[in-house]
Amino acid sequence: MKLIFERSIEGYETDWIGQSEVPPCELPEELSRTKKLNLPTVSQNELSRHYTELANATFGVNDGFYPLGSCTMKYNPKINDEVANFSGFRDIHPLQPVDSIQGCLETYVLAEKWFSEINGMDGFTFQPGAGAHGELTALLMMKAYHKKNGDSHRNKIIIPDSAHGTNPASAAMAGFEIVNVVSDEYGCVDLAALKNAVGEDTAGLMLTNPNTIGIFDKNILEITEIIHQAGGLNYYDGANLNAIMGVVRPGDMGFDVVHLNIHKTFSTPHGGGGPGLGPVGCKDLLKEFLPDFYPVETKEGVEFSTPANSIGTVKGFYGHFSILTRALTYVLFLGSEGISSASKTAVLHANYLLNGLKDKFEVPYGERCMHEFVLSLDKLKKETGVSALDMAKGLLDHRMHPPTMYFPLIVPEALMLEPTETESKKTMDEALQIYRDLHELAYRDGESFHDFPKTTIIGRVDEVTAARSPKIRYEFSEEV
Numbered sequence: 278m279k280l281i282f283e284r285s286i287e288g289y290e291t292d293w294i295g296q297s298e299v300p301p302c303e304l305p306e307e308l309s310r311t312k313k314l315n316l317p318t319v320s321q322n323e324l325s326r327h328y329t330e331l332a333n334a335t336f337g338v339n340d341g342f343y344p345l346g347s348c349t350m351k352y353n354p355k356i357n358d359e360v361a362n363f364s365g366f367r368d369i370h371p372l373q374p375v376d377s378i379q380g381c382l383e384t385y386v387l388a389e390k391w392f393s394e395i396n397g398m399d400g401f402t403f404q405p406g407a408g409a410h411g412e413l414t415a416l417l418m419m420k421a422y423h424k425k426n427g428d429s430h431r432n433k434i435i436i437p438d439s440a441h442g443t444n445p446a447s448a449a450m451a452g453f454e455i456v457n458v459v460s461d462e463y464g465c466v467d468l469a470a471l472k473n474a475v476g477e478d479t480a481g482l483m484l485t486n487p488n489t490i491g492i493f494d495k496n497i498l499e500i501t502e503i504i505h506q507a508g509g510l511n512y513y514d515g516a517n518l519n520a521i522m523g524v525v526r527p528g529d530m531g532f533d534v535v536h537l538n539i540h541k542t543f544s545t546p547h548g549g550g551g552p553g554l555g556p557v558g559c560k561d562l563l564k565e566f567l568p569d570f571y572p573v574e575t576k577e578g579v580e581f582s583t584p585a586n587s588i589g590t591v592k593g594f595y596g597h598f599s600i601l602t603r604a605l606t607y608v609l610f611l612g613s614e615g616i617s618s619a620s621k622t623a624v625l626h627a628n629y630l631l632n633g634l635k636d637k638f639e640v641p642y643g644e645r646c647m648h649e650f651v652l653s654l655d656k657l658k659k660e661t662g663v664s665a666l667d668m669a670k671g672l673l674d675h676r677m678h679p680p681t682m683y684f685p686l687i688v689p690e691a692l693m694l695e696p697t698e699t700e701s702k703k704t705m706d707e708a709l710q711i712y713r714d715l716h717e718l719a720y721r722d723g724e725s726f727h728d729f730p731k732t733t734i735i736g737r738v739d740e741v742t743a744a745r746s747p748k749i750r751y752e753f754s755e756e757v
């Protein structure tokens with residue numbers, strides 16, 4: 278498809294942008310442009326077609342089955358968007374006096390109550406812009422906690438080998454050293470290895486539960502106890518909360534701090550790096566370190582405060598407010614019964630899919646799963662030459678989004694499926710049939726997979742070149 282710059286025709290203008298109500302002001306000379314801005318000029322109709330074409334070239338949950346493991350691609354109810362679009366929420370400015378945005382600030386207070394209740398925490402910040410950003414925020418709070426207690430020598434964070442790549446990355450960014458612990462044969466944390474890893478220098482543990490293989494760690498209470506005994510803090514990567522919300526709470530499992538991925542569990546749009554929301558909840562012992570712009574209720578109304586030993590601001594102003602309004606709408610709409618029913622249904626659906634595939638595909642860990650599971654195509658690849666990537670490309674021709682590939686790293690030729698609670702049995706049955714047909718095709722004609730996909734706008738891409746030298750900027754033929 279053509280880029281908007283390639284559609285541009287000199288002399289065409291779109292004059293439908295209204296007159297500004299704000300009087301124009303002159304820019305100082307040194308700030309003015311010396312060259313003309315290289316903007317495309319197209320007619321209104323062309324512009325509209327361009328965006329429609331772009332929209333048609335993408336794939337979302339409204340287009341088809343999207344079981345992307347670890348990402349919780351559930352349906353986003355449209356009422357969330359309607360509420361976020363209320364004028365009182367939408368037409369505000371971050372520099373407005375707080376007494377004129379009390380309704381918005383109440384949103385934070387209400388959200389803090391609900392999310393604290395769901396997670397067994399005592400307070401929440403809604404500043405971080407995504408899960409990984411929440412991880413960094415929480416780690417900085419843990420660091421500040423140890424520093425205040427005169428324990429700055431606690432500089433090591435323990436992370437299991439099944440962790441999401443963002444965990445070690447965030448710990449390194451926060452200035453910690455990383456200690457890896459291995460998984461046992463059930464895909465859970467190896468307790469002996471954990472006991473060996475803790476010591477005087479342990480700052481804490483980062484754990485995803487259920488973990489990336491879709492298994493709830495049966496030793497969870499023992500794990501958090503080992504860390505507490507060693508003087509460390511327990512951090513819960515809550516990206517998989519969709520498996521447990523309304524059923525068990527990180528706070529009750531012995532965790533001191535947690536991040537959530539609102540754009541996963543709480544039904545708000547995922548973005549290319551944002552705008553997501555990665556709130557961080559903590560127990561009382563860490564509240565004094567929460568970021569700035571912490572809303573508190575006073576007699577006069579809600580105000581922003583800076584916690585006593587705050588780590589400072591981690592995002593401009595209050596974070597992605599309109600994402601929070603969507604998430605809170607979702608939570609209030611479901612209520613406590615709906616929340617637990619959502620996670621129970623998500624677990625049921627994942628087990629339904631797993632059960633329909635396990636006679637054909639290898640399942641390295643467990644016969645049962647939480648809200649997602651991992652298949653290994655290692656044997657299939659050895660016997661037929663069809664890899665996890667080939668299988669994923671084959672699925673594209675059935676208007677179905679492939680599962681997550683090659684993650685977690687501890688499973689060779691991994692495919693990770695997460696159907697979510699919002700899919701119907703019919704959709705899952707169709708998907709099962711397609712997976713089983715492709716499996717059969719692999720043994721009959723494995724070669725044919727190397728040409729897939731055949732029906733998409735873009736066919737088989739050169740993955741290596743795409744990853745190593747991506748073209749991410751339009752090159753103008755001449756500077757104007």
Ligand SMILES: *Cc1c(COP(=O)(O)O)cnc(C)c1O
Binds near residue numbers: 347407444516555
């Ligand atoms: C998605 C995910 C993250 C990172 O969250 P982002 O919002 O993508 O930054 C961290 N941990 C786990 C287990 C995840 O699945």
